[in-house]
Amino acid sequence: MEYGYHEQTLSPARGRTLEELRSFLADAGLAYAPGAEHTVIIRDSGGQIAAAGSLEGPVVKCVAAAPDHQGEGLTASVLTALRRLALEAGHRRLFLYTKPENRTHFSGLGFWEVAATDRALLMEDRRNGFNIWAESIRSPRASKTIGAVVMNCNPMTLGHRYLIEQAAAQCDFLYLLVVSEDKSAVPAEDRRAIVEAAAADLENVSVAGTGQYLISAATFPDYFLKDKSRTGAVWADMDIVLFLRLARQLGISRRFVGSEPLCPVTAAYNRAMTRALPAGGVQLVELERLERAGTPISATAVRQLVRAGRWQDIRPLVPDASFRWFARAENRERFLSRL
Numbered sequence: 001m002e003y004g005y006h007e008q009t010l011s012p013a014r015g016r017t018l019e020e021l022r023s024f025l026a027d028a029g030l031a032y033a034p035g036a037e038h039t040v041i042i043r044d045s046g047g048q049i050a051a052a053g054s055l056e057g058p059v060v061k062c063v064a065a066a067p068d069h070q071g072e073g074l075t076a077s078v079l080t081a082l083r084r085l086a087l088e089a090g091h092r093r094l095f096l097y098t099k100p101e102n103r104t105h106f107s108g109l110g111f112w113e114v115a116a117t118d119r120a121l122l123m124e125d126r127r128n129g130f131n132i133w134a135e136s137i138r139s140p141r142a143s144k145t146i147g148a149v150v151m152n153c154n155p156m157t158l159g160h161r162y163l164i165e166q167a168a169a170q171c172d173f174l175y176l177l178v179v180s181e182d183k184s185a186v187p188a189e190d191r192r193a194i195v196e197a198a199a200a201d202l203e204n205v206s207v208a209g210t211g212q213y214l215i216s217a218a219t220f221p222d223y224f225l226k227d228k229s230r231t232g233a234v235w236a237d238m239d240i241v242l243f244l245r246l247a248r249q250l251g252i253s254r255r256f257v258g259s260e261p262l263c264p265v266t267a268a269y270n271r272a273m274t275r276a277l278p279a280g281g282v283q284l285v286e287l288e289r290l291e292r293a294g295t296p297i298s299a300t301a302v303r304q305l306v307r308a309g310r311w312q313d314i315r316p317l318v319p320d321a322s323f324r325w326f327a328r329a330e331n332r333e334r335f336l337s338r339l
Contacts, residue, residue, distance in 0.1 A: 004045040005074070007081060013039040013054075024049045025223075028064035033223045036061060037089075040081040042074050053078040058091040058212065062223050063098075076109055083125070095212065096123045097221045114213065115245060117237040119225070130213055130242075134249045137208035139173070147171035147254040147285075148247070150214060152299075154184035156194050156322045159258065159297035162290040164199055167256035170285065173204050175252065180209035181216045185303060185338045190325060197321035214246070215239050232265060236272040244280035254283045259296075292316065306335060 013021050013036070021039065022032045036054035039062075044050040051074035053063035060082055065074050079094075086094055096111055100121045103113065111123035114130050124130075149167050153160050168174045178195050182188040188209075196207045220235035222228055246252065255277060260267040270286065277284045289296035302314045302322075311326050318326075325331050 005050065005077075006043045006047075007077070008041040008043060009081065009085070010039045010041065011085075012036055013041075017041070020049065021052060024052060024066070025062055025064060027066075029224075029226070030062050030064055031223045031228075033061040033221055038082070038085045040078050040085070042077060044069065050074055051078050053082055055082045055085055055094075056221075057089075058086060058094055059221065060094050060096045061221055063096075075105075079109055093129060093212075094125045096125075097121070097224065098123070099224050115238060115241040117234065117241055119230070119234050120238050122238060122242070130245065131249065133211045133213060134246055137175070137177075137206075137211075138250055139175070139206040141204070141206065142173040142175070142251065144172035145254065146173045146175070146250065146252050147256055148175040148177060148243075148250075148252045149256045150177045150179070150210065150243070151195070152179045152184060152216075153186070153191050153195055154299050155186045155302055155318065155325070156191070156198055157297050157299055157302055157318050158316075159290045160195075160299075161198055161319050162297075163256065163258045163287055164202065164205065166287050167254075167285070168202050168205050170256070171204075171254055174202075174206070174256075175250065176205050176207045177210050177214065178207060179214070179216060180211055183216060185335050186325070187334070187338070190331070194319075194321045194325055198319040213242050215242065232268060233272070236269045237276075239269075240273060240276045240280075244277070244282065247280065247282050252282060254285055256285045256287060258289045259286055260289075263300075303339065306332065307339060 010017060025032050033054055033056060035056045037056055039054040041049055042051040050069040051065040054061045063075060063078060083094060096106060098106060098121050100116055103121055106123055110125050112127050114122040114124050147167055149164060151160055164176060176199060178192045180188055192209055199205050199207060222231040225231060225234060257270050260270055273284050297317050302317055305313050306326060311332055315323055
């Protein structure tokens with residue numbers, strides 16, 4: 001740190017300092033990201049915030065430098081401190097969402113572009129991270145017509161199983177990608193294990209995680225967007241660009257989704273894919289949801305039953321692997337604590 005500057009680390013930011021940080025970011029056209037776990041602030045000799053940045057998991061957020069301190073290397077100092085905090089927390093790489101016009105600035109600070117839309121840019125501090133991840137999930141069995149399904153499965157239901165069966169029957173090989181982000185009531189590791197068990201009999205299906213690339217609408221950062229009502233659309237555009245990059249690398253030509261009569265966010269995402277995927281050489285195939293008594297089977301209904309203490313009533317709605325997981329009292333307790 002250069003003479004005259006002072007570095008401050010907050011885990012997380014609170015009280016008067018938080019309000020000061022909010023004001024500083026607002027002047028930079030940014031909003032404070034409330035999920036930030038760590039924040040690094042650099043103050044000038046007068047005690048004013050000269051630069052700042054925050055970290056949530058492996059994602060860098062809200063990086064800014066005051067106009068009269070730009071060009072002094074303070075952003076680099078903030079990122080160095082955030083990298084140190086990330087390493088201490090077990091994260092081996094950093095991701096950064098920003099405006100596309102900031103590409104050159106962050107490229108000079110050790111970040112590489114992963115994907116971009118007209119309104120958002122995703123970067124990481126690993127040159128070929130996406131390609132390495134994509135190759136790690138490549139199956140040697142994949143050939144001819146290759147499809148993909150991306151699912152959260154929170155928890156996995158017979159509706160999910162039905163969609164997987166239908167998709168597997170319509171292609172020679174199917175990548176089944178389970179969301180890796182651990183933000184759901186059923187922990188990520190358990191969700192994937194349940195899916196692997198429930199799909200083990202389907203010989204042309206390979207189960208893998210989405211890693212840190214195919215992103216979740218629940219955590220897409222919108223701190224750099226002026227119009228917060230567009231967050232969902234910006235997230236959808238970014239996720240589609242990332243999926244198309246994966247599709248090109250793995251030879252995926254079809255993506256399968258279930259029809260969505262219940263969730264407007266997912267329905268809007270399906271519509272966005274309908275418009276965008278064909279231009280990238282991927283056919284979107286929408287499959288009708290499995291119903292019971294005229295109502296689509298949904299993970300929401302299963303969660304509601306478990307929350308109401310009626311976990312045994314989920315039996316006709318879920319595969320054996322899901323039911324066995326909920327049959328363990330410790331799993332039910334953990335599930336309820338994460339709702």
